[in-house]
Amino acid sequence: MARYTVRETEEKWQAVWAERGTFRATEDPGRPKYYVLEMFPYPSGRLHVGHIRNYAIGDVVARYKRACGFNVLHPMGWDAFGLPAENAAIANRTHPGAWTFENIRVMGEQLRLVGLSYDWDREIATCTPDYYRHEQKLFLDFLKAGLAYRKESWVNWDPEDHTVLANEQVIEGRGWRTGAPVERRQLTQWFLKITAYAEELVAAIETLDRWPDRVRLMQHNWIGRSTGASMRFALKHRNDGLDVFTTRPDTLSGASFCAVAADHPLARELATGRPEVQDFIDECRRLGTSEEAIQTAEKTGFDTGLVALHPFDGRELPVYIANFVLMDYGTGAIFGCPAHDQRDLDFARKYGLPVRPAHWPRGVTPLDPEGDPAHAEILARHRQAFADHGLVIVPDDTAEGGVRGYLHILDTAFLPRDVALSEEGLSAAGKTIVAAARAEDAQAYDLCGLVPTGTVLSIAAAKDTAIAALADRDRGEAKTTYRLRDWGVSRQRYWGCPIPVVHCPDCGVVPVPEADLPVTLPDDVSFDQPGNPLDRHPTWKHTVCPSCGGAAVRETDTFDTFVESAWYFLRFCSPHSDRPFDEAAAKYWMPVDQYIGGIEHAVLHLLYSRFFTRALQACGYDTVDEPFAALMTQGMVVHETYADPDGAWVYPEEVEEREAGPVRARDGAPVTRGRLEKMSKSKKNVVGLEKVVETYGADTARLLLLSDSPPERDLEWSDAGIEGAWRFVNRVYRQVTEPQASLPAMDAPVPDAIGAAAQDLRRRTHKTIAAVDGDLQGFHFNRAIARLRALSNAIGDFRPADAADAWVLREALEALVRLLCPITPHLCEELWQVLGYGDLLTTHPWPEADAALAADAAVTLGVQVNGKLRSTITVPVDADRALAQAVALAEAPVRRAIGDKTVRKVIVVPNRIVNIVVG
């Protein structure tokens, strides 16, 4: 029995593809294009099998689309700037560049092992001046367009990496790479004006209909659009006012205090000469921004003695400095409405401030709400503010029949629903309120007399009313704010793209002229002390001012590495262009038709890229606004983990199964099996790529990575799994190389008479073609593989008896090989040759199903009695109801189930089911 010599075969076809330039992409306006891209890797060392899933998915898409006639662009490169290179340089006394290029070499070889259909002529590495000179040019464009600026601000400082981090790179108060608690520092930094596109970026999410909802939602939340009102409180005894943003202008009549952030200019002003104010501000700053600190910190405030005047009724409101008000959001100042905001309520309790309902149906209660004991009681009972959909309990003294009714409206968290919405014993007015409350977000308002007390309004209408009243008094207007902050791109590190500006003592910040680009990194740097080597370099930063020619220094900060990945997909369209990208090429290829990568970039990289394309348009580049038409986020590859008694991780290959449980082979120490974890070096559960490819071949690894789980879910890598995939690869190889009959020539005509069994196989073949095509279009690779296994099983069961059967067998084998080709391309290329073809299967057109041949002659229907399956019957396709009913009623188990009961109704759904209703 001929064994499949997997390594030789794979190397052979890889060489053929490379030699013929099979995957080279060129613009061809005559053909539809398809740009498929996997998020390019950071060259961190070596790839393991877990890394390959992403690329395997992209490769199937690329190969499938290519076979379907698309002009496919499928490039690969290296996101090559970054801190690990510097850390490695410090640890190993090498140069970050040397380390990076060595990793690129190794990982490039690894990728080539897998037979991925990349156009390697387009390979880029972002750490080369060839790439980053264009990035510097783009930055100069941004600068000119006012999209890049420098300002002093509070920034996130990672004390371990000695650099600033963008907001997006702080996860739960810690640096995204180091996990070190982030510190606040005030520094002068370069920013890109992503907030200029906040509205566009949030609005266009809707157009990304081929992105996962999860990612769209995360971006939506990240941008954090809030609509409301911007308003100004007058300050008693002062000429200036206090600007406040609120999303709830409808609760303005319930305002009982104002508060400003510790960093607010007003607070700073008050601090001069008043040490007690300064002390409080210092205390707020000490608090930190970590999750624990925020959760445990009490809401504290400092009464400044200033008094704000309510815009509607002139009521006097104390102004506090409060530790929970953020300078970063809105205006850094708020008004507090304790009745409708939990945090404000906590604050009001602590400082004895009044709780005044804004939506309170006075038309129903005869009491003054401010002094209403019922209200106080309710607050005491629930210790909850009535948030927007919160509970309103209305004492209804006008109830009929002498029943003192309470309306429990809206929030069923506190009360059973039946109580909450009972109208029993209520007055007509009460019933109106309940009805209004049921209408989603309606509330009764008084709004400081702007509307008649007890007027029932939706919250939206009440907001509009309040905003209109503010505008009338020239006190405010509708306003939208965003949580999104501008993107801080300065990093105090060496291994990044130098920011192309010069600081001149006379001219200030001067951009490096385009003719002087690139500003290249110096090679002779030392990492023997912490901090930025560029800053310490003896000569590099000293230069002359491009403007006045005087002595000046270079900017020593480098760009955040997310800047490189924010436009690399454009560079791939024309990687050798002497401009950042060739607009005609980008016009042809962009947008990326299918982008594939991990969910971890849901906000960072994907948001930055969406901003970049828009910013480029603003700078006059002719390109798309949305870079990625479709996005697929693949799940992780997980693998078993083991730990020894001390809790240290143990490599699975060191573990031996004994009767008493798993032990470490070396010393027999018992080990515990841990959870399935994402493959990582630290958990010692990675599976090396080379070893797998050497033993089983790249095709087998690709097959496993694509079968079993849907691509967006996690996939377990296991020894049994790879063995199973290997079995299938060999089975297909044997089926084609040792067929059950001698196959006819490839151009033999369709035989005249085909037997019944062969007809079945033909039908199966054409059904499989149609189904696999649909599966690949929908990224259901696991389903496609299941169907192909089923076809292989059918081929294995088929016993050809004559020449016609052999012809049908050949047709089935060809279909199997062609359909499997995107998944296991080397094997299929080999088998295509075995089948007698001289061309490359990779460039051969995709098979088409013949619908007539795929159609069934007969169909098996389930027969139910009272909805319970009792039998199945086989009838001709589209058999009429009467026939199906007659056959069904003749079935013995059906008759038994009916027994002596009467048949009341027989439901026949043609080609689906028969249901006999008895009783």
Next chain:
RNA sequence: GCGGGUGUGGCGGAAUUGGUAGACGCGCCAGACUCAAAAUCUGGUUCUGGAAACAGAGUGUCGGUUCGACUCCGACCACCCGCACCA
């Protein structure tokens, strides 16, 4: 706290618009081939009872709609993820 997702055999997962639940694979069991093993092939494998025929139960839980529900509706439970002092 806010928002989102997922719950199907021993395991990964299949199931068009509501229409035979468990495709396909892994694992396991039995058998063939073999001196033996590996590989390969054949059959079985949701659970309970039964030798079998067959019967009953079954898609996180409870309820509803329907001739018929993994699928639709309501309430809940569990797990996972994102954001979080955002006014």
